[in-house]
Amino acid sequence: MSDQAFVTLATNDSYAKGAMVLGQSLRNHNTTKKLVVLVGPHVAEPCRDALQSVFDEVRVVDVMDSGDTAHLALMKRPDLGVTFTKLHCWTLTHYSKCVFMDADTLVLSNIDELFEREELSAAPDPGWPDCFNSGVFVFRPSNETHEELLTFCGEHGSFDGGDQGVLNSFFNTWATADISKHLPFIYNLSSIAIYSYLPAFKQYGHDAKVVHFLGKVKPWNYSYDAQRGEVSGHSQSPDQSQLHPDYLLMWWQLYAKSVLPLLQKAYGDTPF
Amino acid sequence: MSDQAFVTLATNDSYAKGAMVLGQSLRNHNTTKKLVVLVGPHVAEPCRDALQSVFDEVRVVDVMDSGDTAHLALMKRPDLGVTFTKLHCWTLTHYSKCVFMDADTLVLSNIDELFEREELSAAPDPGWPDCFNSGVFVFRPSNETHEELLTFCGEHGSFDGGDQGVLNSFFNTWATADISKHLPFIYNLSSIAIYSYLPAFKQYGHDAKVVHFLGKVKPWNYSYDAQRGEVSGHSQSPDQSQLHPDYLLMWWQLYAKSVLPLLQKAYGDTPF
């Protein structure tokens, strides 16, 4: 379907790597949808080139010069820069329906069935389960909604300082109005939930469709020994991590096999 | 309404203290419903007396001699003793509708409106939010359902070793079928969720109606200095606890004011 797309976002080169892995995982599972990545102005040129070979559309979003409402809203809340960039996905009106996915997600099977859902469908957040997690959500592009979101954002800010707070305040009947807008948790399985209720993960986790590496430490903060096929400690805190080793390994295998070659081609001799 | 009741459970004297605090908190908020506590055979006599002065009905449940199906199921899964005792609440058929509440919950306002909900209504579990937490749920007593639950339990066991696993497997459409069976999270606010997504707690927590002291460490594991009105460290791990200090203090204030006198009266000179 050419009027439906998966959309992700990367405002810097690290998240761009995540976006490439996500995009490639969607391709590997034979999605029939378009793939779109929104990039911030700070994403390097060769990095954009690499994104171009995975995504159908690489769209540069500069909130600073993206219309009056956006500009005004950003002036009021300069801390919400990334959030405003994410909200930009509502302007993709050449698509009739989209699924937004964080750049730190990884797809484990075909999930095109998500397009049967309506705006705003999302999975519960394990931290406060009457909030949805904004790492995976179904939406309908609309300039009107975009304006309303920007205005809302400028006026009320975000209770958590990010897009999840804004979106939950804006789509504030998610918890109570319509069960079909509750995506099953296996469409946004955050590593945190694995350890907080392990028996449930053992019972239901084998059906996981999307893994979300939510939290401070991301897969790209680790290192990978391609020879041995082993992921090793990351920079932030070498002791305990909450990322599930199997999913982490899958991320790195995909990165090493399909993303690294693209980056090497795009960057040539320049280190990245 | 005399055919509707709040029901809790205590298989030992510690949980019985929790049950008394819960019962008293329901009374303080002027519930019009009956209060029932199921007690295991090991709850001491004076402790039952104290329960009697808070609850309308103190019902002793001995799974060992509570009917063929229960007995058989228990033989197959001796590890699920407390779970079988909890399931016994379905036999309270002199009530048309009930709300079960764990003995480690505390009510912060009148919640009689829960009786407008149907079986099985419950709030999401913050660990795996497509499961409901079985600390607070609306149910309809029925001997038939009770038998089905026991049989199910004997045959499939529990994926988490407790009643939450069994109930989620039995009522397995909760996540997908009917939004009205999703109680708002503020009816079963677990201390864990406070810290896992603090901005959401700050945004929504002031409306909390039921606090659930979920996890290993319970309020009664702490100690309380009535003179100073201060809760101090508990036995298990004196450093970091996950229980919210305000709610913990409320629990102890209620205990000191309304429950302790009952226990002192019931036990006389015997230590408890």
Ligand SMILES: O=c1ccn([C@@H]2O[C@H](COP(=O)(O)OP(=O)(O)O)[C@@H](O)[C@H]2O)c(=O)[nH]1
């Ligand atoms: O500096 C940033 C931070 C976030 N993001 C995008 O915003 C999403 C949400 O942020 P993140 O995944 O870090 O938040 P979490 O899921 O850990 O709460 C990311 O996946 C990216 O798509 C980005 O592009 N640059």
Ligand SMILES: O=c1ccn([C@@H]2O[C@H](COP(=O)(O)OP(=O)(O)O)[C@@H](O)[C@H]2O)c(=O)[nH]1
């Ligand atoms: O030894 C026990 C354990 C549990 N319970 C009852 O079963 C409920 C569920 O157990 P708990 O609250 O300890 O589990 P959690 O909510 O921490 O998962 C308790 O609140 C009590 O009502 C009990 O009576 N005796």
Ligand SMILES: [Mn+2]
């Ligand atoms: Mn994320």
Ligand SMILES: [Mn+2]
């Ligand atoms: Mn409990």
